[in-house]
Amino acid sequence: MSDVWQQLVELVRDYYHTKDFIPLHAPVFNGKEQDYVAQTIDSTFVSSVGTFVDRFEDDIATYAGSPKAVATVNGTAALHIALKLAGVETGDLVITQPLTFVATCNAIAYCGAEPVFVDVDLGTLGLSAQAMEQWLSNHAKLGADAVCRTKKDGKVIRACVPMHTFGHPAELDGLCKVSQRWNIALVEDAAESLGSFYKGQHTGTFGVSGTLSFNGNKIITTGGGGMILANEATAARAKHLTTTAKKAHTYEYIHDELGYNYRMPNLNAALGCAQLEQLEAFISAKRALADNYKSFFQGSSMQFITEPPECRSNYWLNGVICEDKKQRDELLESTNSRGVMTRPIWALMNHLPMYQNCRRGDLANAKWLEERVVNLPSSFK
Incomplete structure (x- = not known):
């Protein structure tokens, strides 16, 4: 396979027009x-209050078709609060x-809850509805x-938390x-899928809430940041909890419950506003790069990972499924x-050691993919 790997390297270098090191995503x-x-620096409002925070929340909500959006310091914080507001409690x-x-499971653990691992679909790499139904039928019941x-x-x-993989x-x-x-709250981990649509509806808007990430390696970035997509009532609670549960008052410090210092700084939101203005161009470039990879692997023993039917994926990270672990390691x-x-x-x-004793179903698909999937450079020009 050495010739194939060399050809792949040449394809990537030709795309980025460089002989320097090429990162996975920049x-x-x-x-x-x-x-x-x-503008943010000039205003002196660089922390969690400022016009760009409000603007970024409104712009994301409009783009995703969500009633409201609440900005947070990172995607993990967003998921933590979304789970708490879905009623997830200790035990x-x-x-x-x-x-x-790992952030998906960590957010669950922050609530004092325990993840239950259910298999994924090979076609989406996301949580399998069929596997979830089977596990629940075998292990659960609905009470009076x-x-x-x-x-x-x-x-x-x-609750259940599907993640929109890559x-x-x-x-x-x-x-x-x-x-x-089964009367279980659906909370979407849409950290990787800003700009992805399922049958014309944006990911993160199907459940009781959804969360996004704007980490430095995501399709748009605020440096570090996240967002909760939710209805107006849930969003209002989310904003209160993420602002240390501080009640509005002219001068007094009144905190009426346990809150979290999870608000996104205005400085980061300013970066996000500028990035969001370019999102559709970013997605077009990513989809073009994905087409290049798809053509390269067509007819080979490896399978390039493509968007599911009736979906538009942002192709955040490109991936290929190798024949086996040996071929994966060679690549x-x-x-x-x-x-x-x-x-x-x-x-x-x-x-992982902290989750190895958690309950789980048959994870055959996940194990198969773990041994075969490789992510390819996915930055865009």
């Missing part, structure tokens, strides 16, 4: 970023996928109070139906040794 600043950040169980970034509990020990199964939407119709049937070694960064998909969450 931000692009081609718009009004410097202007907006300078609860939350169904999620093992094939995800309409609360979903485990048959074995009566633990409350409060920006590809999970199968939301099925997940919504299963969640409704990783050959590209990285030539200065082109590629990465394996995350280790399954149930393999």
Whole structure:
């Protein structure tokens, strides 16, 4: 396969027009970023109060078609608060996928809850509605109070968290139906999928809430930041909790419950406003790069990961499925040794020490993908 790896490296270098090191994903600043950040500095409102925070929330809500959006310091904080507002409490169980970034599970753990790992679909890399239904049928029951509990020990199964892997939407119709049937709150981890649509509706707007991330490696960045997408009542609660639960008063400091210092600084929001203005151009460039990769791997023994039917993916990270772990390791070694960064998909969450004893179903698909998926350079020009 050495010739194939060399050809892949040449394809990537030709696209980026460089012989230097090529990272997996780097931000692009081609718009009004410097202007907006300078305006923020000139205003002296660089912390969690300022016009750019309000503007960024409104702009994201409008773009995603969400009633409201609440900016946070990062995506993990957004998911933490979204889960709390979905009613997740200490001792609860939350169904999620093992094939995800660790922040998904950490946010569940911050609530004092425990993740339950259910398999993913091979076609979406996201939480499988069929696997979720099967696990619930085998292990759960709905009580007379309409609360979903485990048959074995009566633990409350409060929510489920699908993650839209690499920006590809999970199968939301099925997940919504299963969640409704079992009276489980659906909270979408849409950290990677800003700009992705499932049957014409933006990811993160199907459940009781959804969350986005604007980390430095996302399709648009605020340096660090996140967002909660929700209805007006939930958003109002989210804003209160993320602002240290401080009640409005002319001069007194009144905090009426346990709150969190999770608000996004105005400085970061200014960067986000400028980035969001370019989002559709970014997505077009990413989709063009994905087409290049798709053509390269067509007819090979490897499968390029494409958007699910009736979806538009932002193609945040491009990925390819290798024949087996041996081929995966060859690809990783050959590209990285030539200065082109590629990465394996995350280790399954149930393999990590803090989550290895969590409940789980049959994870055959997730295990299969863990041994085969490689992410390719996905920055855009």
